[in-house]
Amino acid sequence: xxxxxxxNNATTRPLPAAxxxxxxxxxxxxxxxxxxxxLGESARKIVDEARARVAELIGARETEVVFTAGATExxxxxxxxxxxxxxxxxxxxxxxAVEHEATIxxxxxxxxxxxxxxxxxxxxxxxxxxxxxxxxxxKPTAMLSLMLANNETGVIFPVADAARLARAAGAxxxxxxxxxxxxxxxxxxxxxxxxxxxxxxxxxxxxxxxVLYVRRGxxxxxxxxxxxxxxxxRAGTENVPGIxxxxxxxxxxxxxxxxxxxxxxxxxxxxxxxxxxxxGTRINGRRDxxxxxxxxxxxxxxxxxxxxxxxxxxxxxLSAGSACAAAQFGGSHVLEAMAVPFDHLYGAVRWSCAETxxxxxxxxxxxxxERAVAYLxxxxxxxxxxxxx
Amino acid sequence: MVNVPRxxxxxxxxxxxxxxxxxxxxxxxxGCRSVAQVTExxxxxxxxxxxxxxxxDIIRDVRRETRSAGLSGWLQRLFSGGNGT
Numbered sequence: 122x123x124x125x126x127x128x129n130n131a132t133t134r135p136l137p138a139a140x141x142x143x144x145x146x147x148x149x150x151x152x153x154x155x156x157x158x159x160l161g162e163s164a165r166k167i168v169d170e171a172r173a174r175v176a177e178l179i180g181a182r183e184t185e186v187v188f189t190a191g192a193t194e195x196x197x198x199x200x201x202x203x204x205x206x207x208x209x210x211x212x213x214x215x216x217x218a219v220e221h222e223a224t225i226x227x228x229x230x231x232x233x234x235x236x237x238x239x240x241x242x243x244x245x246x247x248x249x250x251x252x253x254x255x256x257x258x259x260k261p262t263a264m265l266s267l268m269l270a271n272n273e274t275g276v277i278f279p280v281a282d283a284a285r286l287a288r289a290a291g292a293x294x295x296x297x298x299x300x301x302x303x304x305x306x307x308x309x310x311x312x313x314x315x316x317x318x319x320x321x322x323x324x325x326x327x328x329x330x331x332v333l334y335v336r337r338g339x340x341x342x343x344x345x346x347x348x349x350x351x352x353x354x355r356a357g358t359e360n361v362p363g364i365x366x367x368x369x370x371x372x373x374x375x376x377x378x379x380x381x382x383x384x385x386x387x388x389x390x391x392x393x394x395x396x397x398x399x400x401g402t403r404i405n406g407r408r409d410x411x412x413x414x415x416x417x418x419x420x421x422x423x424x425x426x427x428x429x430x431x432x433x434x435x436x437x438x439l440s441a442g443s444a445c446a447a448a449q450f451g452g453s454h455v456l457e458a459m460a461v462p463f464d465h466l467y468g469a470v471r472w473s474c475a476e477t478x479x480x481x482x483x484x485x486x487x488x489x490x491e492r493a494v495a496y497l498x499x500x501x502x503x504x505x506x507x508x509x510x
Numbered sequence: 511m512v513n514v515p516r517x518x519x520x521x522x523x524x525x526x527x528x529x530x531x532x533x534x535x536x537x538x539x540x541g542c543r544s545v546a547q548v549t550e551x552x553x554x555x556x557x558x559x560x561x562x563x564x565x566x567d568i569i570r571d572v573r574r575e576t577r578s579a580g581l582s583g584w585l586q587r588l589f590s591g592g593n594g595t
Contacts, residue, residue: 269558
């Protein structure tokens with residue numbers, strides 16, 4: 122059975138060159154980057170080169186790039202590290218209702234510890250109300266933490282404007298840029314952020330390695346303490362093979378962004394056109410201002426998970442909501458925050474393409490899903506009625 | 511065209527897929543004075559908004575060019591015997 126992989130917001134296939142770099146690091150360059158002998162120096166060189174490539178990818182200085190175990194750690198470190206360093210009168214966090222669980226759970230934990238947490242709502246298209254943000258920033262606030270592109274819908278937040286408002290109010294800004302990398306340019310100066318999180322495995326690097334950008338002079342205390350690795354901002358011997366792979370993937374993502382996004386945009390258009398032919402279908406999230414390649418579609422009256430499992434029998438890999446929340450019961454908090462109608466809420470299926478996805482794969486997968494939806498609706502008379510048959 | 515070398519085929523706003531050429535064309539055609547106007551007319555700048563400085567540059571360059579063209583026309587008319595008004 123041919124596999125059609127359309128779950129790239131969950132994870133991506135590592136680049137062959139990244140795998141080669143990892144294998145070399147794992148097999149041959151096994152020294153500790155902190156050691157001063159030859160093998161240590163070789164490992165240090167790998168880490169330094171990868172750091173330079175990440176710095177170039179996001180427009181940062183090399184000294185502002187910290188390697189972590191992934192974006193969940195980066196997000197934890199940014200939010201907790203900033204709140205830890207905040208003055209007593211400003212222990213306040215502003216975030217949004219559609220963040221990744223990495224942010225939501227840290228916010229919840231901080232709230233239990235006495236930090237005031239403000240969760241901004243979004244509109245039905247998944248957009249952010251900047252006037253509401255500005256009004257919430259009138260009280261002393263330590264940090265604004267928000268996504269650049271939503272993992273479920275691909276909707277892009279006006280991060281540069283939000284960051285300008287936050288900075289004017291004296292708050293630090295963390296952006297979760299996990300789903301934007303390689304699809305839209307990431308320039309920390311233009312975005313105006315103090316912290317930025319990335320996960321390697323979302324952009325064709327391996328799992329278990331990520332990035333936290335910490336602006337020089339940002340208010341921050343390290344989450345993981347120990348020896349002075351990563352400029353004293355993240356203790357622990359570096360994951361050299363993972364970092365080697367991440368460096369290769371970062372260089373790849375930094376180039377060809379226009380061609381990549383044009384290809385993903387074309388796939389999105391084909392996919393949406395095909396899916397909207399199916400009766401009782403809606404695209405969640407506004408049509409404009411989404412990262413290309415992510416489509417969140419809801420089929421009225423049926424369960425998204427049932428569509429995913431039915432399509433999986435024919436080799437199509439999709440996701441109902443985000444992969445990180447797939448094991449949890451209930452509807453998507455992102456779609457709930459967007460007030461998606463109840464009869465569509467549980468029928469959401471996320472399609473996420475990569476630059477290697479082809480148009481013929483999209484067409485084939487859309488056909489398989491169309492048949493899956495018809496099959497599931499035929500099994501459920503109530504769903505058939507809601508579709509108007 | 512504006513003096514700053516800018517490839518009109520390249521994307522200015524990646525989030526909304528709008529080229530530098532389209533932004534400049536919009537600014538010229540409508541005499542835009544703000545990024546908000548440009549966004550309303552051609553969508554550029556309506557995503558993450560990190561391209562706003564680029565759009566501001568285009569507005570500034572086009573206005574500067576228009577102003578200097580207007581001034582040189584006025585001077586030409588003045589020295590060719592017109593009253594310059």
